Amino acid sequence: MEILDFLSHGFIQKALLAGSFIAISCSTLGVFLVLRRLSLIGDGLAHVTFGGVAMGMLFGVLPLYAAIPVVMASSIAILKLVERARLFGDAAIGMVSSLGIAGGIVLASVAGGFNIDLFSYLFGNILAISESEVITSIGVSMGVILMVLLLFHELLSLTFDEESARASGIKTGRINTILVLLTALTVVLAMKVVGIMLISSLLIVPPVTALQIARSFRGTMAFASGISVLSVVAGVFLSVVLDLPTGATIVILNFILFIASLVYKRLRA
Amino acid sequence: MPVAVQAHELYFAYNSIQVLSNVTFTLNTGDYCGLVGPNGSGKTTLIRIILGFSGADAGSLTLFEETPLTFRRWNKIGYVPQRLAAFNPQFPATVKEIVALGLLSKHSFPRRPFKYEAESIERALKLMDIVGIANKLIGELSGGQQQRVFIARALVNEPDLLILDEPTAALDPEIREHFFGVLRNLNETSGTTILIVTHDIGSIGKYASTLLYLDKKVIFHGTFDEFCFSADMGEYFGPFSQHVICHRHD
Numbered sequence: 001m002e003i004l005d006f007l008s009h010g011f012i013q014k015a016l017l018a019g020s021f022i023a024i025s026c027s028t029l030g031v032f033l034v035l036r037r038l039s040l041i042g043d044g045l046a047h048v049t050f051g052g053v054a055m056g057m058l059f060g061v062l063p064l065y066a067a068i069p070v071v072m073a074s075s076i077a078i079l080k081l082v083e084r085a086r087l088f089g090d091a092a093i094g095m096v097s098s099l100g101i102a103g104g105i106v107l108a109s110v111a112g113g114f115n116i117d118l119f120s121y122l123f124g125n126i127l128a129i130s131e132s133e134v135i136t137s138i139g140v141s142m143g144v145i146l147m148v149l150l151l152f153h154e155l156l157s158l159t160f161d162e163e164s165a166r167a168s169g170i171k172t173g174r175i176n177t178i179l180v181l182l183t184a185l186t187v188v189l190a191m192k193v194v195g196i197m198l199i200s201s202l203l204i205v206p207p208v209t210a211l212q213i214a215r216s217f218r219g220t221m222a223f224a225s226g227i228s229v230l231s232v233v234a235g236v237f238l239s240v241v242l243d244l245p246t247g248a249t250i251v252i253l254n255f256i257l258f259i260a261s262l263v264y265k266r267l268r269a
Numbered sequence: 270m271p272v273a274v275q276a277h278e279l280y281f282a283y284n285s286i287q288v289l290s291n292v293t294f295t296l297n298t299g300d301y302c303g304l305v306g307p308n309g310s311g312k313t314t315l316i317r318i319i320l321g322f323s324g325a326d327a328g329s330l331t332l333f334e335e336t337p338l339t340f341r342r343w344n345k346i347g348y349v350p351q352r353l354a355a356f357n358p359q360f361p362a363t364v365k366e367i368v369a370l371g372l373l374s375k376h377s378f379p380r381r382p383f384k385y386e387a388e389s390i391e392r393a394l395k396l397m398d399i400v401g402i403a404n405k406l407i408g409e410l411s412g413g414q415q416q417r418v419f420i421a422r423a424l425v426n427e428p429d430l431l432i433l434d435e436p437t438a439a440l441d442p443e444i445r446e447h448f449f450g451v452l453r454n455l456n457e458t459s460g461t462t463i464l465i466v467t468h469d470i471g472s473i474g475k476y477a478s479t480l481l482y483l484d485k486k487v488i489f490h491g492t493f494d495e496f497c498f499s500a501d502m503g504e505y506f507g508p509f510s511q512h513v514i515c516h517r518h519d
Binding site (some may be wrong): 218 | 341348359370373378380406422
């Protein structure tokens with residue numbers, strides 16, 4: 001009965017709906033990022049999101065919409081720095097993310113500081129998600145999930161062995177570009193769930209947890225999605241009941257599930 | 270005889286170091302060619318140019334009479350790259366999932382193996398004798414088993430040309446010889462053209478129809494017997510080394 005009461009609240013329904021879709025898109029993309037040792041691209045792009053949010057606030061545009069083009073452009077910049085300028089991936093991510101943070105600080109300074117809800121973007125507040133943000137989140141997440149499904153085998157081939165993927169006629173450059181663009185979109189969406197500071201946990205922890213227990217690639221994708229949705233649903237519930245910050249609760253639950261997967265793996269062995 | 274690969278006066282330099290110089294050779298369909306040579310002799314670079322990963326600085330190359338840059342019939346090519354030992358051992362894919370990836374070159378967007386292609390996967394698994402481990406994770410296998418999986422992936426399409434870049438590096442000598450024999454059987458029964466990079470001239474010589482010895486330029490191209498009885502090769506390697514390579518006891 002209490003659960004039904006809990007679910008009857010509009011803000012809870014919106015949080016669960018948007019959070020679940022974002023969780024699935026984060027975890028499915030995260031599997032490819034983790035296996036390609038690109039996990040930190042999520043962290044780097046999250047920092048850039050701060051710059052995008054600050055820009056949106058300065059110019060009076062909804063921060064979510066302002067951040068999307070900024071983060072997508074930054075993801076392409078990271079890719080080009082690696083491909084064309086031959087920088088190491090982690091160096092390129094570090095450079096672009098620093099620039100994003102620096103840009104955000106400068107914009108905040110120019111605007112005389114943002115005292116409104118910059119804090120909610122840094123640490124997330126999915127309970128305060130608006131209806132239009134829910135619609136955007138679901139629409140974009142479905143687009144991301146659809147693209148991953150359509151490109152599943154190409155992404156798998158590329159992730160396993162890029163040279164053989166090229167020799168199969170797969171346009172690896174194009175697929176890499178799509179992967180980072182989808183990641184950029186997902187990172188911006190995830191900002192609302194767990195906040196800029198904790199976005200990478202949604203991209204990294206569920207896939208890493210799934211890797212401990214899955215027995216196939218499809219299984220890894222399914223487990224990662226399930227774990228991610230479970231952590232969001234349980235995180236929203238617990239944060240409301242215990243009056244805790246939702247984003248941080250989701251991240252801690254993700255970590256507990258990861259520890260449980262390690263124990264399970266050890267027992268199975 | 271139709272030509273699988275034709276290289277004419279290829280030149281390639283990397284960071285001002287000449288890697289390939291005036292490389293000219295023809296690989297006819299049905300050939301089983303061992304590409305041999307010392308470390309840094311340009312073998313992998315040549316493979317990369319054949320597959321269109323790099324362009325030559327000068328000269329021309331055709332792959333089934335097309336340039337690699339315009340070549341689209343990738344299902345005719347099976348490729349086993351050199352660096353597969355570097356793949357992530359925690360990669361969560363099963364043997365079957367990995368072998369199925371070889372079928373992607375047959376399809377356009379959205380690329381995915383069809384259900385009826387399960388037979389092709391079964392055949393490739395049987396050919397490499399890995400049916401029993403089809404549902405195991407790739408990271409759980411030994412180096413030799415993994416190599417057989419990668420070769421099964423390259424064979425699943427029944428390619429006209431199979432290119433292997435040092436596929437036997439992780440295998441012990443006995444399995445290596447067996448593997449060269451499996452390739453010869455494939456070459457003889459299916460007519461698959463094979464270009465295999467290896468350091469083991471003595472072993473590949475017994476199985477391949479031709480040897481291409483590369484040391485930035487083509488030093489030798491002919492049969493193993495021609496190699497063993499060539500006065501030029503005797504002079505190039507020294508008679509003792511040639512004798513050792515060829516295991517001659519005359």
